[in-house]
Structure formats: C-alpha cells, structure tokens
Amino acid sequence: MPAQNGQKVFGAGRFYGTALPLTTASISTPVPFLVAQDIAVDFKRDIKKLFGQNQLPVDVSAGMLTVTGKVTNGVFSARAFNDMLIGGTLSTGQLPNVANETLTCTTGSTATVAAANGAAFVTDLGIFGATDGVPLVKVSTATAVLADQYSVSTLGVYQFSSLAARTSLKASYIYSTSGGQTVTMTNQAMGRTGGFSAVVAMLWGTEKATITLNNCISSDYGFATKLDDYNKPTFGFEAACDTSDVLGTYSFAELS
Secondary structure, eight states: OOOSSOOOOOSOOEEEEEEOOSSTTOOOOOEEETTEEEEEEEEEEEEEEEOOSSSSOSEEEEEEEEEEEEEEESSOOHHHHIIIIIOOEEEEEEOOEEEEEEEEOOSSSOEEEEOTTGGGEEEEEEEEETTTOOBOEEOSOGGGOOTTEEEEOTTOEEEEOGGGOOSEEEEEEEEOEEEEEEEEOOOOOSSSOSEEEEEEEEEETTEEEEEEEEEEEEEEEEOOOOTTSOOOOEEEEEEEOOTTSOOEEEEOSSOO
16 A cells, blocks of 8 residues: 555656547547656636625635646657647648758859759758858849849759859758658637647656646647757646536545
C-alpha cells in the first residue's frame, strides 16, 4: 500500500492531447508532447463576497471556476498545431528554405543558372553578390535584365547580366519536397475549432499522478527563436465540462 504522505512529483511530466472528433465515426490520433519542458494547470475560482456595514464579509460564495493550462515543449508538432489549434489541412510534404546557395555564372554574355532544387522551385527569397554582398534587384521579365538585376522562372532558372561583372552569387529560395508535413492554414469559422481532450501525467519514481480534462479548447500557440538556444514552443488551453457535465479526473498514487 502506498505511504500516507501525499503525492510527490518531480520533473516536467508528460502531456497528451487528442482532438475531439467532429462525428461519432471519426477517429483522432493522439499527440504526445514527450519533450515537455514544463506543464502548468491552474484552477482559479472567483470568490463573491457579501458585505454589510462592517469590514469583514457576512458571507462568501464560490463564483466562476476556470481551468487553464500551458505546456512548453522542446520540439514542434505539425499534428498538435493543426488538430489542436488551427483545424486546417495536414498533408505530407515540406517547404524547406535554402539559404545562400552559390550560383556560378560565366562572363561575356547574359547568364542563366538553374538552382539545385529548381525542379521543385516555389518562392524566390533574393540574390546578392558573393564577394561584395550587393543585393540584386528582381525584375519580372528575362529580357529586361541589366546590371544588378535578375529574373527567375517558375522552374528556378535565374538569369543575370554579365554587365554586373560578378561570376559568383548567393541565392535563397523555398522549394517543395516529399519529406515532412505541411499545415495549410485556412480561415475557419468561429466556434468549435481546435477542441481536444488532455492528459497530464506527473511522475515520482514508479508512482504517477494523472489529470484528464475531457473538453479543452486551445487559446494560443507561440514560439520565439533565440541565438545559441533551442526553440521551445508554448501551447495554451482552457478546459470546460463535456456533454455529461464532467470536467475530468485527477488521480493520485499515494494516500493522503
């Protein structure tokens, strides 16, 4: 039998979210936040006070109770972002960024150079001289390319003028690949978007404490990059009762 000294917890614990199905026939894939840095769940109640002529209240009553949560995770999750917040379309494939790819041009005439991933080219992100760092100006047609100008086709073929006297340039762009996942973010109707059930698992050795929240709605998802550190996106939510008027459960390993 567990000792009667209450439940201890050490470490960040684990967080799991499962999108609430829109129909009884649909099945949602659970999303684990297994690199969680910290997890917070706050139960906050409004206290209503009744005063008479004296300083202290003659009565106090419970008002509204709100349950909010926040998870800081050490990794991104496309499924968590889509299923538990955006409600868009999750598809296979990625749109990576290429930064400062070297393009070598010949001198003496107008040069055309294909980007390494030109066959899957999506978006141009600029060109500059590899030696002098001067940014080139993009123009819409290849026939108008003069000194310090460039154009690019839909297949990632860049065209430059030799009048710029540069034989090496740096190109940045976005291309598509079959790896990874992409979330297409669309304008969803207000209401039941991003609903999910949540499980918070807290550990002390082999003992576990577990919170289940049956009906949650995501409130925010944010991230910030930082030099010389990991990106740790945060995910916020608020819980409500389900259709049976049940908030969830809070189970403990030890007796109190």
